[in-house]
Amino acid sequence: MTTVKIDIKTMGATTHPDDRVVMHAPEVRARIGGGLVSTAPLEVPLVDGVATLENVEPGPMLIRFECLGIADTMEKLGIVPDSGVWTLDEIISGKLTWTPPVVSEGLQKIIDQMNLALDSVGSAVEGEMGGLIRSAESAAQTSAMYSETSAIFSNSANVRATIAETAASNAVARVDALEAVSGLGPSTPVDGQTASLVLQSDSLTRSALDGAVTAHTGMYPVESYGAVGDGVADDTVAIQAAIDAATSAGGGTIFFRPGAMYLVKTLNVSEGITLSGYGSKLLRPANTPNWVRTITNQNRAYVGPKDSEKMIIIRGLTVDGNLANQGAYENYELQQSMLLQFQGDPTQPGRVRVLLEDVTTNNCVSDGVHVWRNVDITIRNHRANDCFRGGLVASGGHSIIRVEGYRGGGTIRGAHIDIEIDSAGYGGSLRTDIYLTDAVELTRAKFTDNFDGKAGAIIRLDRCVLLSGVVWVLGSEEKGFADLQVKNSTLHTYATLYGNSIINPQGAIFENVKLYGHHVDGATERRVINIRPNNLGKSPTKSSIKFINCDLMVAEPGGSSQWIGYAREAADNLSHTMEIIGGNITTAFRGVQLPSGHAVIGGGVKIDAPTPIFVNNDGARPQYTVLGDIKFGATATQEFFTYGSGAQSTIEHSGTVVDVAVNNSIGTQTGWGGQIYRGRRTLLVDAPPTATTTGIRGDIARLKTPVAGAAYEWICTTSGSTNAAWKVLTTIPT
Template identity: 30%
Template sequence: MNCRFIVCVCVVLIHCSAFSAVTVKEHGAIGDGVTDDTVAIQKAIDVVGKTGGTLLFPAGTYVVTSVGLRPGVRYLGYGATIKRPAGQGKWVRTFNAAKQGYLHNAETDSPWLTIEGFTFDGNRAEQGEYRKYQLEQAHLIFLSAHKQSKGRLRARVVNCHFQDNVADGLSLYVNVDVRVINCSARDVFRGGITITGGNSRIQVMNFTAEGKTHPTGIDVEVDGAGYGGRKRIELMLSGIHLPDGDFDVGVSDDSVVLGSNISARSPFHLVSRRSRMKFSNSQFGIGRYSGYANRIVNPHDVTFHSCRFEIDPHNDSGKEPGKWAAVHVYWNVGQSSETNQALKLIDCDFGVNQGMAKEADTYAVYCEGDFADRNNRLIMEGGRISADFDHGIWFNQGGNLRLCDTTIAADTGMRLGSSGKWNIDAEVGGIRFLGNRYADIPTHGALNRIFHQNVIIDETSNRITTRYGIVRNRYEGRRIILGENPPTTKTHGLTGDVFRLKHPPADEPMAWICTKPGIDSGAVWSPLSGR
């Protein structure tokens, strides 16, 4: 009997809450798409904001310049469109939680502010020139709290759509705790969701952004410090769909970014300075090799697990020859000298989309130069690099490689570059190589180390190239090379390699060990005793 009573009370409370909602039309809003409803809507917000509750926007189009938002209010707008009037300025933000007199400024977190069910129309065609960022602050929703106060602004943005804006759809600044659920954006210039402020916790679930004029995706560039001077954020991304690209995430200050079930096309850009990122079950399209885009920078602790990377020419015509890298790594840029970083690619696959020029030079993983003693490591375990690539793993000049149990079908498996102080330290174990050239080792030096374990290759793939020689490198472990006939001085070998016959004749040696490295000539192979 008590249970029945409780259920009845709950139903009555929900019904009464919906019935008692204040509507903006009660305060003079028209919603005809012509009348400026800003003053009426602000009045309604201020009334409901005194006690909290639901503010209902009946179906219609409401012309709004800028209104301040009160925490503790549920702004409910299924069937309602909030439209920016023509000719608004750079700092006119439509729904603005930081408007003068409305900014949350307290030592405790705010009551929840909920924005639900709206379409936000930035009326981009009537705003004037914006493509050189003349209107870059004119966001459709702007959420922030006072940067010098401990309390965060807590907000939910649910089932909202952003379209045709000259700046951001949803802009999140300092000291916010925000949930974005089941939202979308189209043709928004700077980003569908943009995050620029620290000391924030943000969760984005089921978000789609696209655009024929602007790709509209997700942009994270935290340049504003929150409470305590911190730029740290916690960001969780799940169910993200960016069919037209623009996945740009840059964080620092011990931030944490976790992502799953992301599908994003180029452009793609990550910066993880002294921060942690982990992505799983996701697919990323990567554009043309570049010094400022389509790259991973300062990967302090970055992991991709069960992800797929594809060279994707859709935003940058692949018909033009050039360099393309599915993963392009800058361990340091400018004056930075980060150490002990790790980029981990676990059970990841690499491919090339259709439409690439035959003359294009393609790389699965391309690492820019680094000092091996900085201990910045590329760690690859499992996964597959397809035969569509010219190069599998390319170390331009120095660095650390840990490669294990990966299938590499690229034409050239590895390029282990070094020069002077730019030493290479590579550990390769259990890989399956199906290409034509096992490795390019351009030069040699006493501080270079190349270690092999549990690597078995066919003699048809045992091709190594160099420019200046390979003799002075330090080789540890061994590869096992399978061939039809005994090795000669022209058989390519690294010190410690073992060559075995596939079909050894009776009473003849079946295995030889390489005691001096060489390619095309100079290698020394000595028979191993026993069969």
């Protein structure tokens, strides 16, 4: 046997009474002289930084310093030689060797089975902890970035970190329980950490080890039920057997081996089941027919008066739809072949609770994740690639969707988000609340993102980047309206005449949002946003939307007209309102087009367009525009333009200041008497105004540099751009 001497002072470290070194074998192996070497950790306390270990079993050893004076706490692999006296420095130097004992084939199989089982436990614990720790770190980072919600996110981080710590403490107990089957454990002496090899029948067989794992951890390794994991053999029956065994026991964790690929048709799950598959993949067989879902609870749908106490949990799995080998799908031949699909029973108010963490859905002829009715789902760190109908799709009411981290992309189809509620949940409700945080589309998808809100639904987006264009359907008089708020996000749109619409907004708010309008081949009009208050069913009697510090712009030149289209198709009243407060609007044609309704534009917003504001009152639709503090860009050739022969538009100025040297052109098709003007502008002039100084009756012209004894302010008494009349209002005394 070998003696190991430890002295951390030779490593330049200071000492502390609580210093210790933790040592353990990296895997179960045969002991020289018989028996097995345990993987249980041995904690060696140091006295003044020194300790001596006698009769240490030769072979590989993992060593970790838990010493106040040593910052590096990573485990180091060392080799304990066959005999002699060695320092710990020498053991971890990588220069020493040992002679493994000769092991019979039968004993080696037992050792291999034990190590596989131990690895399964360790990998599962590591995967669970990894997801929890990443969630904790994400919540902590969010707390630091957004101080206004720091209390909520800090609490979330603390909770998740506590769960991760609990998982860590349970890990040792799980390994100890497994090793106890063979008589190994933490109390085994350091002299080789030996234990008698129990030879009774079935005592160390794979089934006994798996039984120990399941009994002490609630884990069901799918290989124990016959799964192969080579991507060729059909593992559906084996994995379903593991799920059914866990279900019969009241729930449990189905463990998928890291690095394995399981060929699977359909897995039926229910609440209380966790699928843990960090580093493993489920692959859909070629030519899978329509209506086959890879993971679903459709045959075990939850029904109850309250939300389910237990959850369906999926962690770490990659689910691949094998799109290239599924046949025709682009005409929706396989649109019901979702990868993950969840639902509750709408005859009762209870929702099934679902948690997805670190799940990836790839190459699907339909949806990556589909949420139907009566579902309460939380999705964290989801990655979707090339999912034809969408990476995340919802179609059923009485549901709640929370997303904390989504990445949609791919090179073939992309993976957009589609919330299109057309199937009622409990009580006939079509309401589905959506909370989307940190959702990013990495590539543009084939279809447009869609958010369909009905019956008082709540839609919240924060820190999102959507590349595929967005249509917001915010309800109707018959089905109720949605509450929409979008903040701190970037939205790309691909506008046609009626594309990228906000339909029936009721108090919708966009704050700190960047909106980019892109050219569409063949489209003559490009509207970054269309507000359409009468598109669905009965026209609402009122609508409202507010943009706060938003940047709206055309992304690239092209097309015959480019604008931001607001308040389009409003009903014939002024109860449809839109506010633009601050921010920037940049286009190559028109800035804001206002065909009807009530608009307020100000708050320091900068509009850089040849026609910043276009008031288009064609037909019988009235228009009332309030212009406040607006800054005009270098391309602006006029402040606003009024057009049409229908109902008179009203233009009210409130705190508007215009530098005449920059822009003071007003265009009108109907003449100065064709509109109603209220309020007044303040015009900053370098010289006294003349008949060609465009003015609206009531405007004040004010010299930028007052001159003693000369006129300082003038008031416009007759509107016009070539025949305006001005009267001295104030004079600077001498």
